[in-house]
Amino acid sequence: MAESSLRPMNALGDTHSVETSGAHAAPDLQFENLEQQHATRVFGMWIFLVTELMLFGALFLMYTVYRAFYPAAFAEGSRHLDLALGGINTAVLIVSSLCIALAIHAARTSAKRSQLALWLLAAAVLGIVFMVIKGYEYFLHYQNGEMPVFNWTLTGAGAGHVQLFFWLYFAMTGVHAIHLSIGIALVGIMILRALLGNFKPNAYTPLEMTGLYWHFVDIIWIFLLPLLYLIAR
Amino acid sequence: MSEPIIPTRTLFIVCGALLLLTALTIGAYFMDLGILHTPVALAIAGAKAVLILLFFMHLRYSSGLTRIVLLAGLLWLGILILGTMDDALTRGWVLGTAP
Incomplete structure (x- = not known):
């Protein structure tokens, strides 16, 4: 890395210039060293992710209860989903997670900042591809009259319970999509900071935290695939 | 940092395994597994989650403190779901589950 001003970040993402010597960033006042600073912030991120798990957990709980009550309606609702699109989206998110992991690898091995930015860009683009495919799926549900409130045309015995499945489908995929949008925005910020040379092999904590968030959102989708798309043929 | 840097080769292998497991779960969907259908799908999803946690989220190299978090x-999520289902399934609201 060329000599440039080194900016360790605190948890809020503030930057402040620090006198540096060589490639070693200085920790903030309250920390003994960079390792402790990094470990503390990553630990905080994990606690946040566990609160996120509880947020999604409430949705998973509702899903479990109503699927136990109306298994046939959930199987019927599941057959209205497009497995090809769901499968493609799963692959898209998995590859995007690989890109994030490769970006962190690039940051830690002193690769060129353009290389780091490119991996992040690839992940963000894949995130957007996911959102576009998801939006197309929503559009199809609207067209087919499978969208509660906006356009619901299914009638007959048990249609109300199928609607319940679709309420949960939109709530779960919707909350997931909101999270992914936040993830894409975060990665966008990381691209700018990478290009500004904010990250060093020993100062990449914001990148690590963004990565943890991205992978968490990926894991949520990995469970949504079998729960929503793969209930019964 | 003190955490080791995971080689790119490992990252690519993990990604390949994740894609393979995705294909596997969709393949299992078209097989006649009967009552095992959902458990198999969830087991595969769990395996994928473990791979991501261990390698992409570096849990394999994290401190015990992080793992305990x-x-x-997961323990509280389990209590949430099991505790609620314990109640919901023993009220006779679902056919054949009356106490």
Whole structure:
């Protein structure tokens, strides 16, 4: 890395210039060293992710209860989903997670900042591809009259319970999509900071935290695939 | 940092395994597994989650403290779901589950 001003970040993402010597960033006042600073912030991120798990957990709980009550309606609702699109989206998110992991690898091995930015860009683009495919799926549900409130045309015995499945489908995929949008925005910020040379092999904590968030959102989708798309043929 | 840097080769292998497991779960969907259908799908999803946690989220190299945070979260999620189902399924609201 060329000599440039080194900016360790605190948890809020503030930057402040620090006198540096060589490639070693200085920790903030309250920390003994960079390792402790990094470990503390990553630990905080994990606690946040566990609160996120509880947020999604409430949705998973509702899903479990109503699927136990109306298994046939959930199987019927599941057959209205497009497995090809769901499968493609799963692959898209998995590859995007690989890109994030490769970006962190690039940051830690002193690769060129353009290389780091490119991996992040690839992940963000894949995130957007996911959102576009998801939006197309929503559009199809609207067209087919499978969208509660906006356009619901299914009638007959048990249609109300199928609607319940679709309420949960939109709530779960919707909350997931909101999270992914936040993830894409975060990665966008990381691209700018990478290009500004904010990250060093020993100062990449914001990148690590963004990565943890991205992978968490990926894991949520990995469970949504079998729960929503793969209930019964 | 003190955490080792995971080689790119490992990252690519993990990604390949994740894609393979995705293909596997969709393949299992078209097989006649009967009552095992959902458990198999969830087991494959769980395996994928473990791979991501261990390698992409570096849990394999994290401190015990970080792992305990995750385990505590999963424990409470388990209490949330099992505790609620314990109640919901023993009220006779679902056919054949009356006490």
